[in-house]
Amino acid sequence: MLLEDVLKEYDYYCLAKGFTHKTMKNKRQELKQIKHYLINKRGIVELENITVHDLKAYVRYKQKSGLKPQSIVSMFKMIKAFFSWCEREEYIKVNIASKVDLPKVPKVILKGFTKSEVNEMINSFSYKNYFEARNKAIIAMLADCGLRAMEIRGLLSINVKETTILVNGKGNKERMIFISPALKRILIKYERIKNSYFLNKDTTDHYFLSYKGSEISHVGLDNVIKEAGRRAGIEDKKVSPHRYRHFFSVSCLLNGLDIYSLSKLLGHSEISTTQRYLQSLEDFELIKKAMPSSPLMNL
Known part of the structure; x- marks a missing residue:
């Protein structure tokens, strides 16, 4: 054949x-x-x-x-x-x-964000205009929900509820994410500014919009994330969606969430993926099962 x-x-x-x-x-x-x-x-x-x-x-x-x-x-x-x-x-x-035997991947210890750095990146944006408010909401949601870049870009307004977010992840698999009070406060202000900015303008149904009223591009989101790192003066770490997912994961585990629940929140189909993902956190498997806790609420 x-x-x-x-x-x-x-x-x-x-x-x-x-x-x-x-x-x-x-x-x-x-x-x-x-x-x-x-x-x-x-x-x-x-x-x-x-x-x-x-x-x-x-x-x-x-x-x-x-x-x-x-x-x-x-x-x-x-x-x-x-x-x-x-x-x-x-x-x-x-x-x-x-x-086929594959080369061994060296174990790299990822230098994650500190609470202070995340706080500074979120607060580096204001509410003075739509783009400032949008960028603040994006960084806050990345840190507090651990979403992938594609999930942030593809997020629809109809799926952002009062206390939850319905996320369409890899392989079109849906999962529910909790909105903490700290994040909700930011989103409420963002939505108010967004509705005013795009009043009587044609837009797509995406929650985060570009200046044209369409879905944010991959490059556009990358620029927002890099700008947050620049404003916060972060020079020794790569500022990327992956780092925010790492921050979210580590924060949840240290605040008591079990790895099985974390795996579901991250949208991993297998727990082994979560274990490899968190290889930089020593002895994370020893953390006992407890109620989940919001990273932003603990800043």
Whole structure:
């Protein structure tokens, strides 16, 4: 069976599964690269002719090109998923990708935000205009809810309730997030300024809007986050959505939330993902189960 044909069928399978645009883009890019390698470097055009040695050679090829271990592991997850699907469809007898040893990812201790730094970033924005109020609300929600960048950008106004937020996460999986009183106070002011700013103007249904009244772009959100770090004078740490999720996670655990509940709040399908995510927090598994507590309420 031609590799080209199988990859095309797999692409439609992934579309039917409802993967996000970003996930589809990453899958297509990586599978396109390995297809090009197998055809042009190894002379393989048939799926059945691919061996474990070919896949191991591809990993070595990626290593020589300078790709970091973490990137190789992330990349190969998509390749492994493809071969796993081929096995289920009985196009191959076994998933040969599962027999490939991957480089060990060095354990990196993430230097997270302190409560003081988060407080300074939130308070670096005012309520003097729509954009100041919007940016303050974005930073506050990132820190107090631990949302992903795509979840903040795609958040709809109808899903922000009185005390909860309905989040549409990875794989279109929905989850409910609690709105603390501290965050609610900021959101109330933001919504009032937003409604006044966009009065009689056409807008999308997104909760956070660009100056055009549309969804904030990836670059636009990144600029907001970097501006918060700049205003707060944070120079020794990368200011990113990931760091806010880390702050949220660590704060929740230190305030008594169990890791199983935290895993659900973060939108992780498996608790092992949460454990890897929090590898910088020593002995977090020893923290006893208790009621969840808001990071902002403890600033």
